[in-house]
Amino acid sequence: MRLPVLVFDIETLTDLKSGAHLYGLDLPEGDLEQALTKLRRQESGSDFQRLPLHEIVCISGLWVDEKAEMKLFSFSREHNSEAEILQKFFSIFQKRNPTLVSWNGSQFDLPVILFRAMYHGLSAPSLxxxxxxxxxxxxxxxxxxxxxxxxxxxxIMAMFNGRNFQKLDDIAHLLGYPGKRGPASYLIPEYVRNQQWLEMTSYCEGDVLNTWLVYLRFLLLKGQILPEDHRLWIQATIHYLQGQPQQKEFLQVWQTTSKQTDFTASDFETIQPPDIQY
Known part of the structure; x- marks a missing residue:
């Protein structure tokens, strides 16, 4: 594993102001979102909005350094504008060049970050x-x-073939990890509307953690870490999350889902402080 590693994920809403400008719409906000959704369906047959119209409301990440120390973090609209969220994220790359890990980051997260950074006139050469x-x-x-x-x-796991793309939720759950918790619907708009910032960041961080766990299993598959190293990283992750109150539910669900596969069944049996040496 090439350290440091930064696993990341973003959450977005439709940028109604930019959408109105793009399509020349002069409508009340309540009608505007419906109009943009209808236009998008006509264009593509899907509600999924164009990438430049995805306004970023949260970027979450898990930083793992050369000493195997972890830091889970979120930059959200609770305290920052979209431009400030992006600037905070870009500042990481000004200081270090981590291995960046994502799920669908090359087709969604990074292009959205690129378009939104250009929208705000930001510069991020390190990225x-x-x-x-x-x-x-x-x-x-x-x-x-x-x-x-x-x-x-x-x-990568689809072998660069779009027909093989899978959902993070499905793969994480299949491998004995939590996947999504709670309702299946996308709750970010509701979280933002109700200012449920902790729920929003916990949701985004959950995707980051699932991605990290799948990444560890992928490294094991490729022989980039040994089985004993994998066990130690899992133990280190559990130990770290035990000190993160906002991820209490993630740990509880993980403890249950880990029993569903033989390989993960012993993940929570003996949790010791990690002793990973690199």
Missing amino acids: FDQGEIDSQKRYNNYQNRYHHRHIDLMD
Whole structure:
């Protein structure tokens, strides 16, 4: 495993102001969202909005450093504008060049971040440089799907074939991890509308944690970590989350779902403080 690692995920809403500008609509806010949804259905047959119209309301991440220390964090609209959320995220790359890990990050998260950064007139060469500034990034940058600086697990595990794409929720649950908790519907608009910031960040962080756990299993598959290393990383993750009150439910669900596969059945039997040496 190439450390440090940053596993990340974003949550978004439809940017009604930009949508109204793009389509030349002059409607009350309540009608505007319905109109944009109808237009999108006519364009694509889907409610899923164009990427540039996804306004970022939260970016969550799990940072794992060279000492195997973990830090789960979220930048959200509770305290920051969209531009400030992006600036905080970009500042990570100004200081370090982590291995970036995502689920569908190459087709959704990073393109949305790119469009929204341009919308706000932000600069992020540490993330988007492809060798024009740092010549080494010509051969290993965050945009190229076949490079290893950004590992989009959905893309890689599908062997870069869109017909094989799977949902993070399904794969995590299949492997003995929590997947989504609670209702199946997408609750981010409701969380923002009701200012339920803790629920929103916990939701986003849950996707980050599921991605991290799938990533560990993928590294084991590839032989990049040994079975004993995998066990220690799982123990370290559980130990860390025991000190994170907002992820109490994630741990409880994980303890239940881990019993569903032989490989994960012993994950919670003996939790010891981690002793990972690198």
